[in-house]
Amino acid sequence: MAAKTILMPVGDFGEDYEIMVPFQALLAVGHQVHAVCPGKKAGDFITTAIHDFEGHQTYSEKPGHRFILTHDFDAIHPQDYDALLIPGGRAPEYLRLNPALLESVRHFAKANKPIAAICHGAQILAAAGVLEGKRCSAYPACRPEVELGGGQYAEIDVTAAVTDGNLVTAPAWPAHPAWIAQFLKVLGTQIVL
Numbered sequence: 001m002a003a004k005t006i007l008m009p010v011g012d013f014g015e016d017y018e019i020m021v022p023f024q025a026l027l028a029v030g031h032q033v034h035a036v037c038p039g040k041k042a043g044d045f046i047t048t049a050i051h052d053f054e055g056h057q058t059y060s061e062k063p064g065h066r067f068i069l070t071h072d073f074d075a076i077h078p079q080d081y082d083a084l085l086i087p088g089g090r091a092p093e094y095l096r097l098n099p100a101l102l103e104s105v106r107h108f109a110k111a112n113k114p115i116a117a118i119c120h121g122a123q124i125l126a127a128a129g130v131l132e133g134k135r136c137s138a139y140p141a142c143r144p145e146v147e148l149g150g151g152q153y154a155e156i157d158v159t160a161a162v163t164d165g166n167l168v169t170a171p172a173w174p175a176h177p178a179w180i181a182q183f184l185k186v187l188g189t190q191i192v193l
Contacts, residue, residue, distance in 0.1 A: 004082040004187050005032045007108075009073075009101055009124075011091030012037075016048035016064030017173040018087035018118050023067075025180050026085075029189055033085070036073040038098045044069050049089055051119075051172070053158070058141065059172075061090075073100075078107035083187060088119020088139060088172065096127035105130060116168040116183040118175070122146050125167075135164040137171050 006026060010019050019035075026033050037046055048064030078084075084105065086092070095101055101124070108115050109130035117125055122138035125131050126149030136146050137154040146153045154162040154169070161170035161179035166186055170179035184191070 002188075003030045003032060004189075005034065005080065006083045006085050006187075007076065007078065007081040007104070008033050008035045008085045008087065009095060009104075010035055010037050010046055010067065010069070010087060011095045012046045013049045013061075013089055014046060014067075014087050014091035015089030015119060015173060016050045016067075017176070018089060018121075019046075019048055019067055020065065021173070021176050022085055022087070022116070022118075022180055022183075025176075029184065029191060031187070031189070034071040034076065034081070035067070035069050036071050036076055037069055038073045038095065038101060040069055041072045041074075042069055046091075051089065053172070053174075076104070078104040079111075081108075081113070083114040083183075084108040084116070085183070086115070086117040086121035086124050088117075088121045090120070092120040092123040096124045102128040112166055114166045114168070114183065114186045116179065116186075118170045118179055119172045122149075122151075122169065125149065126151070134167055135162055136167065137162045137169040137175075139171055 131151030
């Protein structure tokens with residue numbers, strides 16, 4: 001298996017599990033993951049939030065961890081990356097306002113490179129205009145963005161994920177086993193037990 005270089009845009013109050021778990025899992029199987037944030041540099045940190053499902057009308061939010069960025073956002077070139085991973089949480093609601101980030105997302109879609117998004121990450125995909133005709137899961141509150149972006153909202157179990165071509169999406173962190181496994185398959189990663 002050839003190692004892939006994966007771009008992961010993050011921001012303050014991104015979902016802790018949706019940042020930490022795929023970051024560490026992809027590193028563990030030999031891929032490189034470059035975590036970047038607009039307005040921040042390598043060595044800076046973002047503050048994450050833990051979103052939990054406790055029977056309320058929506059998720060609750062608790063303080064997460066500091067996550068250290070690995071690369072400078074301003075120095076990235078999307079053509080240098082094999083894939084894109086977009087975590088959820090509250091960060092996508094403002095990251096989607098960054099024109100350079102949206103242009104990077106468009107590069108991955110136009111080049112048909114693997115893209116994984118979870119939870120509110122679909123907000124960035126919709127803002128970039130790359131969901132047209134795609135089946136896409138997301139946190140249920142993001143359904144309007146998926147549909148207004150021309151995508152078909154995949155209403156699946158919170159522990160499930162969906163793959164449409166090179167796009168792998170899931171509703172929230174309980175889907176990590178399915179979402180990460182499907183993303184690894186799209187990346188061409190083979191794990192032999």
